Amino acid sequence: MDLTRRQKEILSFIQKEIEEKGISPSVREICGHFGLKSTSGVHRILKALERKGYLASAPGKKRSWRPTRLQGGLYKKRLSVLGQIAAGLPIDAQEEVLEELPVDSGLFGQEGCFGLYVRGDSMTGLHIKDGDIAIIRPSRDVEDGEVAAVMVEGVISEATLKIVRKKKGRVELHAANPLYEPLVFEGADAEGVKILGRLVGLIRRGI
Amino acid sequence: MDLTRRQKEILSFIQKEIEEKGISPSVREICGHFGLKSTSGVHRILKALERKGYLASAPGKKRSWRPTRLQGGLYKKRLSVLGQIAAGLPIDAQEEVLEELPVDSGLFGQEGCFGLYVRGDSMTGLHIKDGDIAIIRPSRDVEDGEVAAVMVEGVISEATLKIVRKKKGRVELHAANPLYEPLVFEGADAEGVKILGRLVGLIRRGI
DNA sequence: TATTATAGTGAACATTTGTTCACTATACAA
DNA sequence: TTGTATAGTGAACAAATGTTCACTATAATA
Secondary structure: OOOOHHHHHHHHHHHHHHHHHOOOOOHHHHHHHHOOOOHHHHHHHHHHHHHOOOEEOOOOOOOOOEEOOOOOOOOOOOEEEEOOOOOOOOOOOHHHEEEEEOEOHHHHOOOOOEEEEOOOOOOHHHOOOOOOEEEEEEOOOOOOOOEEEEEEOOOEEEEEEEEEEEEOOEEEEEOOOOOOOOEEEEHHHHHHEEEEEEEEEEEEEOO | OOOOHHHHHHHHHHHHHHHHHOOOOOHHHHHHHHOOOOHHHHHHHHHHHHHOOOEEOOOOOOOOOEEOOOOOOOOOOOEEEEOOOOOOOOOOOHHHEEEEEOEOHHHHOOOOOEEEEOOOOOOHHHOOOOOOEEEEEEOOOOOOOOEEEEEEOOOEEEEEEEEEEEEOOEEEEEOOOOOOOOEEEEHHHHHHEEEEEEEEEEEEEOO
């Protein structure tokens, strides 16, 4: 019940194609990859792989040859989109993942980033639109003038994007839109400002 | 960006079929399941789901409609950034790849997309900044009013982002910035407008 | 030797299937 | 009202594709 060299080659080609492209190769595409000129030889090999239990197909249906065993693909670290973050919960709470984007989170400089759907028009001055996905790198603190995802205990119950301005003894949260007044926190109130992380990137889809 | 009821039904049917049977349903199988008698209506819905980023397909290939997310992340294809495209060269010329982003190009609805670095401020009205990476889906043509990467023979020697407006016998290329005058091409000149593809997404790094 | 399993070529067939075009209809908003 | 987005029907085209038949060739084995 062992596989011949050709059978192994074709089986692994099919696995690779499905992994890379998401659809199974046609018989002619398999021929092309191996420089073969006739489909019937490949078709016979597919039948052999089916008989030996490595492939399955829906007879007559296009691109239906596929492996029976799911190759346990270890996918790269993906980017989680956390829609709303309940107050007090740590960022790494996994229950809130709304979506996993097929993006290596290292794209934005460091792993461990996460995404937040942007709602509203408070950041249009920085060309961040409603519907965008803001990429946040977790951090307890940011520099003066940087954009951060923040929550304020008792005031803002979900994460919002703000420009953080630090003055002596107070913290100002500015929108990038003149229609919105800055929020100013002084003294003890400034302690309530919780910084979730710094804005490091943006993804926009469905334009 | 929301889905209609029909769109949700069809998306979830495709997900279920792939999960249960291992291959994507054909357009006619989708019709059959919902008791519809014509494929073109379903096809239009598939295109809508593609435009909204929920499905991807390999155009013309059988049974290639499949989810881009919320399902199995089998797709690892990366996104190539083509900085400048020399006039006359086909889009698929691989020599111009400036960078490979660790992003599944299916994130933006369809495989085969590529990126272009955005330079200048001509698209700030659409909140596209200098330094952004515009994600382009190759296409010979776009609908009136859509944003596209275009070249004009003898006038624009590298790809630029423009809003394409089609009138009778002429083509207008608008910037999304009142500082820039639209370019108007009439008659024979309109033939020189080469559309490289449609804007489908955006990535911003290093904020 | 004869037999068997495996591979490959070449041609052809019949379907499946994605895609498009031209209509119609409905709901909703400007 | 007009326009726009969404759905649906019906017909048709062109290409992709699985499958089969008839051949040849090579290596291993009884």
